[in-house]
């Protein structure tokens with residue numbers, strides 16, 4: 001039985017290519033392991049607060065020094081971090097926005113990358129504290145970035161691979177629905193992307 005955490009960051013509901021791609025990845029996992037359980041975190045609905053001074057202070061303080069105010073400020077972060085530790089598989093659905101990730105997804109990242117919780121410098125060099133989990137990125141874009149002249153313009157996948165790796169999530173596979181805005185490619189882009197998962 002796999003515990004799957006699906007991070008959704010498109011506002012487009014059932015129309016969203018990245019969400020559909022993520023759902024297809026999850027269907028495939030469930031076919032292989034029907035008892036698997038899915039937790040959805042829609043980061044737009046969650047609306048993580050941009051980090052304020054109280055978060056920054058609380059992140060750096062040992063837990064036994066946290067005031068009630070610190071604890072309250074950390075509530076969403078603590079939930080997001082424990083959802084991650086609880087999951088065996090993380091599926092991150094990502095619409096490409098301005099060659100990078102949506103602000104709402106960055107909001108979630110700012111709440112899960114925490115010293116002493118998800119990474120540590122205790123040994124002198126950074127160590128990710130989330131171990132042994134599988135990650136799938138489901139990226140949707142109007143352009144094509146796996147090949148061709150735009151290849152170097154995708155800052156979403158390299159950043160996600162780096163920051164998730166930084167907290168220990170290094171086993172990452174990417175699927176894409178790409179070219180959904182390019183005539184001649186767009187007609188089959190969704191089908192091709194979804195089929196790449198099932199292949």
Ligand SMILES: Cc1cc2nc3c(=O)[nH]c(=O)nc-3n(C[C@H](O)[C@H](O)[C@H](O)COP(=O)(O)O)c2cc1C
Pocket residue numbers: 010011012015016017018019094095096097098099100140141142143144180
């Ligand atoms: C604000 C905004 C910025 C976008 N920027 C890019 C971009 O830089 N490159 C690209 O290929 N597509 C871009 N797109 C198109 C989206 O990546 C595309 O519509 C994708 O399907 C969105 O994911 P979704 O279907 O899951 O919502 C942008 C769309 C929006 C709304």
